[in-house]
Amino acid sequence: MRIDIEDLHVTYAGRTVVAGAGLIAAEGEITGLVGPNGSGKSTLLRTVYRHLRPAAGRVLLSGTDLRRLSPAEAARHVAALPQERGGDFELTVREVVAMGRTPYKRAFAGEDATDRDVVARALADVGMARHAGRRFTELSGGERQRVLLARAFAQQPDVLVLDEPTNHLDIRHQVELLALLRAQRRTTLVSLHDLNAAASVCDRLHVLHDGRVVASGPPREVLRPALLAEVFGVRACVVDHPLTGDPLIAFDHRAPEPDGPDVPLSAPEQCSGLVPGGHTGERP
C-alpha cells in the first residue's frame, strides 16, 4: 500500500503549520521527511496517523481517503510511532506491545492465539522477547523505542509512520533501529533530523520548509549544498561515504557567524570526495 498526500493544509493551535504539502510514500519504500524545526514534519505525520484532522487536502491510502475509514480500520493499515513518552502506569513490555492489537479487538474480547502469536513475533523482531515481562518505564530509551516499534508491528500495518524515531538515542541504538526499519521492507514514512541517517536509510526524501515540500527525490539528488544552505541555513558539502558510498553531508560548524546578519548563506560547490590533507568548500 502507498500513501499519497495531496495539497495538505493543517492548522494547529491557530497557526497554519502545513500549507499545501504534497508527497508520495511508495509501496515498500522508506520515504524520509526532513526539514528544520517547525517546518511541519510532525504535524504532517500526525494527520497520517489521524491524530490531527487536515483543514484541507487529503491523505490517501492506496487511493482511499483516510478520513473515510473508521479509526480502527485506519489503524489496521497505518501504525504510528509518535514522539511521546506516556505516563508511568506499571505496564509491562508485553502489555505495551499487545496494545497494537487494539484495532482488531471488539469490546470485552480477550486475547486469542493469533494475538499472542503476533505479539510474540513483534517482540522477537525487535529483539525484546526476553524483556517481555519487564516494566516499560524501567527500559532505556533505545529499548523503549524498540518496544514501541514492536507495538506498531503488532498492528500488522501496511504503512509505518515514524516521527523522529532516533531522537534521544545514542548512535549505536540509532543505527540498530534504522537497520531494523530497512530490514522490514514495509512502506514507511519517517521524519528524521539526522540528514546523514536520512541519506543512508531512505529511498526517497521530501524536504519540508515552512509547511511545504520544497524538494523531493532520491537522497543524492535532494541533499545538495544549495538546498542545505537555503532550507537549513548551514554550509555543508556532500561527499561519498568512504564505507558505504551513501551521500555523506559534512557540515561546516563554524558558520554562520553568531552576530552576523541573517542573510542566506552562499552554498559551496558540491565536493567530490574526501581528499586527505586538502579541503573543499572553503570560505569565500
Place this chain on the structure above:
Amino acid sequence: MTSLLSRSEAAPRARTLPAGPLASVLGVLLLVALTAAVAWGSTSVPAGDVWSVVGRRLAGEAPRPGTNDLIVWQLRVPRALLAALVGAGLGLVGTAVQALVRNPLADPYLLGISNGASLGAVAAIVLGLGAGGALGLGLSGAAFAGALATFALVWTVARRGGGFAPLRLVLAGVAIGQFLSGFTSYLVLRAGDEQQTRSVLFWLMGSLSGANWELLAVPAVAVPAGWLCLQARARGLNALLMGDESAAGLGIDVTRLRRELFTVTSVLTGVLVAVSGAIAFVALMVPHVCRLVVGGDHRRLLPVSALFGALLLVVVDIVCRTAMDTQELPVGVVTALIGAPALLYLLDRRLGSGS
C-alpha cells in the same frame, strides 16, 4: 533462537500477580468482610444468624421472632452493601480518571464533580431544601443535581479548544471545584445552628450512616452499569496511558473516548457522592495499590480495583462503627487517616525503586 534466549536468560520480570485468582481471593474476603460488618457492632450477632436472616429474607419467608432481624436486615445489611458499592464505585472511577487525565495520582474529585455535589447537599441541609422537600429531591437528589450541574459546567469549559485535553480538564475541574467549595464554605458559616453545622461537616467528610434499602437502589444499578461501560473501553483506557497520539495511532477516537469517560465517571462520582459524601483517598489509593499488584492493564485493573475498593470500604466502615463507644466516625476521616500515610509510603517506594 529468540525463544531459547527468552528461556535461558530471562530478564527480571515486573512482580505482578495473576488477576483471576486474585479476584477470587478478593471476592471471598469481601464476603467475609460483609458478614463481619453485619455481625459486629453495638449488638453482636453470630455470623450464623447473619446468614440465616439474610437467607430467610431472600427466600421471602417471615422473619423468625426473637432474632436480630431488624438490626441485620434493616440496618446493617444495607449499610454493608452501601459500603461495598461505594467502595467499588470509587475504585472504578479512580482507575478511569487516572487514565482519563493520564496521571496515576489523579482523583475523581479533581474534576470538580464532588464539590458540586457537596454544594448541592450542603445547600439542601442549610437552606432546608432536603427537609422540606422543596424541590422534591431530598439530600441525595440535591447532591446529584449539584454534581450534574457541575459536570455540565466543567464540560463546557473543558471542551473549548476542541479536545478535552487532560490538562484543560483538570484545570477546569479544579478551578470550578474551588469556586463551588467557596460557596459551600459560605453556606457552612451561615448555617443556623450547631446541629446543622455538624450534619454538614459529617456529610462533607463522607459517611455511610444514611444507608437504607431505598438509598441503595441507585448505586446498585449505577456501579455495575458504570463498570460495564468502563470495562468495554478497557483497551481504550490502556491506549490513553501511552499518550493521545499513540492512542490515535491505535485507532482510538481520543476525543470521543474522553467525552464518554468523563461522562461515565462524572455520573458515577455524582451518584457515589450523593449517597455517601466525598469519601477521601479511596479513589486515589485503590487503583494505585491494585496497579502495583496486577499491573496497568485495565482489563484486569478495573475488576480488581472494584473488588479491592469494596473490601477496603467495608472494612473501614466496620472500624468507623466500632472504634468509639459513644458515636461513630465519618468513614472519610478514617480513609484519610489511612490513605495519606499509605500514599506517602507508596510514593517513597516508587521513588526509592529508582525508576
